[in-house]
Amino acid sequence: MGLLSDPNRRRALTNLLTRLNAPICVVCYLAGVMWFMGLAFEPFTLRTYMSENAMGSTMVEEHFPAGERALATGREFAAHKKKVGGMPVNWLVKTMESRGLEVFTQSFTRKLPFPDENKERYLVRGTNVYGILRAPRASRTEALVLTAPCSQGNANNQAVGLLLGLAQYFRSQVYWAKDIIFLVNEHDLIGMQAWLEGYHHTNTTGGDWSPLHGRGGSIQASLSLELSSDVITSLDLVLEGLNGQLPNLDLANLFHAFCQKIGVLCTIQGKLQRNDWESTSGYSHSAQTMMLMVLKQASGRPWGDHGLFLRYHIEAATIRGINSFRQYKTDTTTIGRLLEGMYRKLNNLLERLHQSYFFYLMPSLTRFVSIGYYMPAFGLLAVILLLRVSFHLSDRRGLGVGLTRYPGVLSILTPVVISHMTGVALYCLPVMSQEMAVQHFPVSETEAVVLTAIAIYTAGLALPHNTHRYTLPLVLKLVALLYLAVLLGCTALINFSLGFILALSLVPIAAFITPHTHKPLSAAIMVLLSPGCTLLYCVLIFQELQETPVSLQDGWMLFLSVISQGILDHSLYGSLVYPLLALLIYPCWLLLWNILFWK
């Protein structure tokens, strides 16, 4: 280790880092972006494979015959739903009981902090109905869950029909070793949250639900079914859950294996698998798929009813039937067989799914990028912050005064505290002050919340910048850099996508912001790269990738609704993205903003 022990070489290294600091940072940034884009290139990714022995070699056969009857049940369900004008609880209880299940109901009430305009709900009352198929000679220690939402309108009737059909068929089979819980949840995620909290007797978000009376022990895996047509062309697999959590990769492998076996088209992010990776379009296809996954994961919201299971360490995914204009159609019997096969394999599990990866990105259903491959992309961005720290420490002439005249820790407390108070205001005020805003301005509650948030966000920029007369910009900058590095590092460990996207926008400004730069230009760049604008870009890019591009004005409306959804996700399900952005990322950005407006 001559580098460390040889003072000459050490000095040379330091000199190199100091002299070439800016170019090295630029190279690191570009390399990080390149690395990330390279992840979608097929030769750089790994092929998925089944790690779990209990699901791999064991042969199961699928005999589910009753697709037509399931559809008839679905139509009956739809009729009752229409008649009752909501969840037909009594009919469901009776139907499940006649199929030999132990049936229980759970009622719940939830008052949203402000009306949800997307789904048009404010005070939510509902009932979950679930039936438990008791496995013979099992002692209620393990369970599998199959859920179907009771949605408004005509959606998902087929899913409930198929769920009941599968329940009836499963009941007459002898091979079950785990209890199977068939759950029909009302009000999608709110009902699911109530049921899961009831099942585990927790209350993280202050909902009001009645306790459950039937349980099946510890839940090993769960699938949510969404099906709105009698025939489908493909099945889409949704993995992204709350706070960017993902189920074990083996669950995705299991789904893919059965789609292959039964011959059903399967997609992820709504994108089919393509085999032409050499071509540009092939690459851009898988890059788009991966980017969609990154954006969805970064949003931290559950993208299907399965998303809330992940908090309880239950491997879960949503299977969504897609009916497009393709020629090749799949009927309900086949989907039933697919689910039967998956449940039989899950039933064979001896341990929880743990063999395969929990941290991954999927550029297609057969390819995945594991944590070891994608982390360097983030690492390359994060190292810029550390390089800048070392640069400022070694280059004492930079930013004015050297560290020798260190002014004390207290002096930087003022900007730090002010930024964080702004963050706390951004976190608390929108929901708290909605009533006042509604009284004084002609807006709805939801608009009030969103606009208050934007107002506070903007007001933060105009905060006093000259309170810290005795502080040194260098110290503040060092603190901001280290703060950002720790923040992004922790975020990326929990939710890589979120960490990476934030790093993409925040690292450049954190690295190169100084009080001496050209102010109007820097300020414009800083605002354009602020967390709020990043969110706007993400919304636009997401729409673009989903092949539903929107105009700037629609994009803006979407942006507003995304903010309200983020706040709702936080208060309803405990999603952490909104508090992270409001309480930590935004104050950190404000610190950088302070440096820019140094006097």
Next chain:
Amino acid sequence: MNVAETVFIDNVPTTETDASPPSVTEQKADEADHVLDTMQTQDFPPPSTAKDQFQEELVIKPLHSGDIYASFQFRTQWDTDFLLGSKVSHYRLFPKSLGQVISKFSVRELHISFTQGYWRTMQWGQPFLPSPPGAELWVWFQDTVTDVDLAWKELTNVLSGIFCASLNFIDSTNTVQPSASFKPLGVGNVTDQRFLRYAVLPREIVCTENLTPWKKLLPCGSKAGLAVLMKSEKLFHSSFHSQALHIRPVCKCKSTSWELRQTLNVVFDLHTSGQGKREWSLFKMFSRTLTEACPLASSSKVYVDITDNPQGELFELSPATPLVSQAVVLGDGRTYSVYDLTDHATFGQTHSLNVLLRWRAAESGEMLRPLLHGERYVAGYGLQTGEIHTLVYNNHPYRAFPVLLLDTVPWYLRLYIHTLTVTSKGRDNKPSYIHYQPSKDRLQPHLLEMLIQLPPNSVTEVTVQFERALLKWTEYTPDPNHGFYVGSSVISALVPSVVAMDTNNTQERPLFSSFFPCKEESTYFMRIYTEPLLVNLPTPDFSMPYNVICLTCTVVAVGYGSLYNLLTRTFQVEEPSQGLAKRLANIIRRLRGVPLLT
């Protein structure tokens, strides 16, 4: 089942009766004669005055859910004392292997059950003999035993061999000495809990290999009598399977006698075994019919519960039998049709008995809610802490009654006993008796016994928080991600009987008999078990040692290596090298012998 360590009994004298039971059970048709021969040649009292007798019976109870419950009971009673000085060496009906166990280990009472499945109280009502999922063993030793722990350890290993089960996994970490929940069921006055041992193995899987040795303990084996119905392919094609064995001293009022009771309970499922049709017969349940009683049995009967069907309006029972028996079972007056297998007329023309129940209506009436019912689950998420919730339901409309709750929790769930709360109807319900024995890491489990008064028509919730311990890496099971089991809680209670609850006098009774509730029927003892728990502990990634080795090597190489390098290296000021001209000049000077230039 792993039988890792089995201690065989070798110092019990085996005499000339070696060929008699239990090996009698392995012999074929003329067992009775063989036994008679043995007895006569050895000058024992003739069988008419034999002090042992054997009874067998089968109770069939149609359940409201459409399933059917079959319960076998075999009772062998023997007026002898294993524990007096004289060695008991001649066995007739009583299995020798168990007799030897009793005398060697000075066992006073032994109760063992193997259960696969969980009894669904809310669907099926109460079982005749409750048992928890897995294996349960509780033993009272005689007060003459000095080292109870040693006797217990050896006994479990011997039983492990006899029943082909993993009872040898019973050690101090899952054995407790309950102070109140398990009182002796036979005669005797020792109630010092030091002589009691109780253990449950919730993970034990019960299968044919446990059934076969159990059947061999019967005098007729599975060759004759009711035991011919016990074919494992059918018994294990059921919703619930439980086999048990109870040994206890009972009173014959002059001398004690020993009772061995073997029970087997099965519930057949309407949808899987019954193909969804409400029609049950012996043949459909067991794929056999009855042709004879066990020749050694003094009584051999089949009972069918017809309480809900007094006029035959609900189901049709064939062949019809004139014999009817009434009994109070679990606090409820029940009526049974009886088939006496010792009577040849029972078998009729076909020489076989195939009891058939055929329902007239698809639905049977509402079941009376079981008065006592328990539930248990783990609350919370994450791998650090959790909370065990035990719910005890009292469904009696107006009577409160006390229950004894026994919880055994393995040491690796560290109970925070200060968080123990007992609430009924939203109010704190202070237990009148608490016996708590804290765990010792790797030595003994938590034992918590409480006497709780259950208010009428209420749910009592007992919660206690726990922390999940991090085990040593060798202590994990081979399948650590499956989770770790916590045995069932045991709820023992004196429950007010349904007969006494019946104030409406819906049943025909003489007026003079029905004003005050009948005293001896007013309460009955009941024991129920909650479901076992499966708890996940923080589990390391077991490829971790490899990663650790890699990481450690790197750290040592890079960190320690360079530090060591810095510490041990000697630093010298490097002399500037001499110029080429000077060196040449010095060579010439050396040749000339002139002092060198510096």
